[in-house]
Amino acid sequence: MxxxxxxxxxxxxxxxxxxxxxxxxxxxxxxxxxxxxxxxxxxxxxxxxxxxxxxxxxxxxxxxxxxxxxxxxxxxxxxxxxxxxxxxxxxxxxxxxxxxxxxxxxxxxxxxxxxxxxxxxxxxxxxxxxxxxxxxxxxxxxxxxxxxxxxxxxxxxxxxxxxxxxxxxxxxxxxxxxxxxxxxxxxxxxxxxxxxxxxxxxxxxxxxxxxxxxLPVKIKSAKAKKKYFNFLVFISEEGKTVLEKREGKGIWQNLYQFPLIETNKNIDDHTLMKQIKEHDLIKGMPFELSLYNKDVVVHKLSHQHLYTKFWVVNVNKLLVEGIPTNQIHNYAVPILIGNFIEAFNF
DNA sequence: AATCCGGGGCC
DNA sequence: GGCCCAGGATT
The missing domain is CATH 1.10.340.30 (Hypothetical protein; domain 2)
Structure with a gap:
C-alpha cells in the first residue's frame, strides 16, 4: 500500500x-x-x-x-x-x-x-x-x-x-x-x-x-535573555489606577499594562525607589509604596525571561486621568498582568 | 539566514 | 531547565 x-x-x-x-x-x-x-x-x-x-x-x-x-x-x-x-x-x-x-x-x-x-x-x-x-x-x-x-x-x-x-x-x-x-x-x-x-x-x-x-533534527535556538520588569500599580483615593497601551515594536503590541520600569539588569530596591519618586505620574507627590509579590514572578516567553515585581503605589490623586479599577477587566492585557489582576482582586 | 513573537504542557 | 506546539513577519 x-x-x-x-x-x-x-x-x-x-x-x-x-x-x-x-x-x-x-x-x-x-x-x-x-x-x-x-x-x-x-x-x-x-x-x-x-x-x-x-x-x-x-x-x-x-x-x-x-x-x-x-x-x-x-x-x-x-x-x-x-x-x-x-x-x-x-x-x-x-x-x-x-x-x-x-x-x-x-x-x-x-x-x-x-x-x-x-x-x-x-x-x-x-x-x-x-x-x-x-x-x-x-x-x-x-x-x-x-x-x-x-x-x-x-x-x-x-x-x-x-x-x-x-x-x-x-x-x-x-x-x-x-x-x-x-x-x-x-x-x-x-x-x-x-x-x-x-x-x-x-x-x-x-x-x-x-x-x-x-529525529527530527533541529538547530538549537539562542537562550532566552533575562529582563527585569517592575510594574507600578497606582491606586488613588477615588479608586482609579493607570494602564498604558504598549506601542511600537516588541512584545504585547497594542495590549495594556501597568506603567513599567524595565531594565536588562536587576536593580536594587533603593535605586528603584529613586526612579519611582521621579516618575512622571507622581513626581513631587506623596505616596505609599508596597511590594505585592514577595517572590519574584518569572514569566517565560520564547526569547525572554521576565523577572517581575508588582509595586502597589497608593496616592491621593493621579496626575493623569486613569481608569476606575472596576473597569480594568475590559482591557486586553498579557497573561502576566491578567494573573496579577485576578489575584489582587482590586 | 537569523531573530522575534506567547503561553501552556510535558519530561 | 529544555523541548514542543495545525507558523508568519521582519530584519
Missing part, C-alpha cells in the same frame, strides 16, 4: 471530532488555522468556540474594534495573529465582498497567511493539492524517510515541502493534509510514540534504525 493510502485509512479510524471538521466554509477554516498556529488543539479549542460565537461571520469580525478582538484573544499569545486576523477580516469584508480567495496563490497574499495556512485552506476548502508542512509533518516525514536535514534550515524547509508535495494524494488533498497532521499529533508523537501499533513501522527508517528519538 502506498504512503497516502495507509495514512488516510489511519485517519478515518482515528480522527478526533473537532468543530472545524464539520465545515468547509473558508471563514471557519481560516479562523481555526490562525488560532492553531504554534498552538496545541487543547489550548486553541476554547478560543475557536468563543470567536465563532461572538463573530459568526467575517463581516461580524470586520465590524469589531481591534481592542475587542485582542480582548477575546487574551491569553493565547502571539498577538500579531489577532491583529492580522482582524486586518484580513476587514479586507475580505470590505474589498472582496466577504469572499475569500479560492486558491493557494491568492490566499498567500493575505496578512497572517503564510505557506502553511495558504496550503491548509486551499486544500480543505477548495481541494487544491497544496501540501502542508507543519511541525507534525516534519516529524512524520523525517522519521519515516530517515531524513536528518535540520527542519528549521532553509534547505530543510524546501526539502520537506517538496517531499510532502510528492506524497500528497491529489485526489483527496484535504484529507491527506489533515491526516498527516493528526497522525503526527496522536501517533508519531515527539516523545514516547508507541511504534508497536504504528501502521508504518515496517517501512519506517527511524524505527528500524532505532533513531526515532533523534
Amino acid at each position: 502506498i504512503f497516502s493510502e495507509i495514512l488516510i485509512r489511519w485517519y478515518s479510524n482515528n480522527k478526533r471530532a473537532l468543530p472545524w471538521r464539520q465545515t468547509k466554509a473558508p471563514y471557519y477554516i481560516w479562523l481555526s488555522e490562525i488560532i492553531l498556529q504554534q498552538t496545541q488543539i487543547k489550548q486553541g479549542l476554547p478560543y475557536y468556540t468563543s470567536f465563532t460565537e461572538k463573530f459568526p461571520s467575517v463581516f461580524d469580525l470586520a465590524k469589531a474594534d481591534e481592542e475587542e478582538v485582542l480582548k477575546l484573544w487574551q491569553g493565547l499569545g502571539y498577538y500579531s495573529r489577532a491583529r492580522n486576523l482582524h486586518a484580513t477580516a476587514k479586507y475580505i469584508a470590505e474589498e472582496l465582498k466577504g469572499k475569500f480567495p479560492n486558491n493557494y496563490k491568492g490566499l498567500l497574499k493575505l496578512k497572517g497567511i503564510g505557506d502553511y495556512t495558504a496550503s491548509a485552506i486551499a486544500s480543505i476548502c477548495f481541494d487544491e493539492a497544496a501540501a502542508v508542512v507543519d511541525g507534525n509533518v516534519y516529524r512524520v516525514l523525517s522519521r519515516y524517510f530517515g531524513i536528518d536535514t535540520p527542519i528549521n534550515s532553509s534547505k530543510g524547509a524546501k526539502e520537506f515541502k517538496a517531499l510532502a508535495q510528492e506524497l500528497i494524494d491529489k485526489k483527496n488533498p484535504a484529507d491527506f493534509n489533515q491526516a498527516i497532521m493528526e497522525f503526527g499529533a496522536m501517533q508519531c508523537k515527539p516523545q514516547n510514540p508507541d511504534c508497536n501499533i504504528c501502521p508504518y513501522n515496517k517501512g519506517c527508517i527511524a524505527f528500524n534504525k532505532k533513531t526515532i528519538n533523534n
